[in-house]
Amino acid sequence: MPDPCVVAPVRGRHAVLPRGCAGANGQTTLSRLMLFLLLTIFQIAMETQQHQTDIITLTRHVLSEGARARSQDETVTGEMTLLLNSLQTICKVIENLVRKARVNDLIGIAGNQNVQGEEQKKLDVYSNEVMIKLLLSSGQCSVLVSEEEDNVIVVKEHGGHPGKYCVVFDPLDGSSNIDAGVNIGTIFGIYRILDGSEGSVKDVLRPGREMVAAGYCMYGSSANIVLTTGNGVNGFTLDNNVGEFVLTHPNIEIPSRGNIYSFNEGNSMYFHEPVIKYLESVKFPGEGKKPYSARYIGSMVADVHRTLLYGGIFGYPSDKKTKNGKLRLLYEGFPMAFLIEQAGGVATTGEKRVLDVEPQSIHDRVPIFLGSKEDVQDLLSFFHK
Ligand code: AMP
Ligand code: P6P
16 A cells, blocks of 8 residues: 555655645545645746746847847838837836835925926926936937926937937826825837938827837836837736846737726716717616726726726716816827727727827827727717717
């Protein structure tokens, strides 16, 4: 009779059951055996993961995408690769600021207002400064637009080395949530400078469809970068042990329909009729249909990230008090619309494709509905009635 304390070898090693396994009760032995085998399998899985050698970091992904671009077009210089990796570094620096904010007394207001007339939080100010300094020094940009800056930043007028890209960004979106520890984020979009331009506001007053890359970094329980360069959408999660963003969400595709609607219904009394009717349709869907769930975080990065992964619809519409809604076209609407479309979704103002809007000024606002194709089409049906 084999000793029930020694079980079948696992990877060449005999696993020995813990003390007392040879109890009189066969049931005890069996349950202990099952537990021990599960623990052994878990340990093997963990060891395997640690020894995983084919880790795709964001750095590696960007370098390989650059090599692929160069193999298809010999004029590719590597400047985009350098810019994307500069943006990655920016996200790591801001993530560190956000994660340590409360300990380093970075919570609270900086005591001044930004161009939007909003109270600037200390983290807003720090994040904006970090982003501008690192982009100026990257040597890849000729024009910068920040939500926190009144005017466009022309790099050559700031002693920087101009490059062929223009970056528009919200350094810390959702800042009203900073003190509550709710997810916040950095949003960016990239245009290639116009032929013959040395850098001016004209390089960024262009429809979002002319962007060559867009992304965001969401700072929450983990830091996540979601990026498109026009060939789909990939998501990366920061591994703080390694200090690298690791590919965790390859080729993100938004579900064609979800069951979540994400609007600030505190504005309902101001909503126009089509939005009111659409919201009623998802709350009272009629016989035999389940109503949608309401989810609203109040940080665009977080609400869009959830919509991208789970599907459904996010909206910040124009209403009776704000002609064009609240969200900014250049550095919120365009990048998020680019990402959503690249993931197979739809982004509309209610009247036209967001990416086709022609900016008149760098801080234009835009009404926006984005998310799963079928959900947004349902919404649009109320605009066309
Ligand atoms: P570059 O000459 O490096 O500025 O790249 C020229 C164009 O090639 C860019 O605008 C992109 O459309 C594409 N490209 C170059 N490098 C990359 C990259 N690492 N990832 C994605 N697209 C890239
Ligand atoms: P409201 C955050 O301040 C922000 O700019 C976006 O991140 C967010 O989607 C929106 O405003 C929230 O606005 O009016 O619902 O608080």
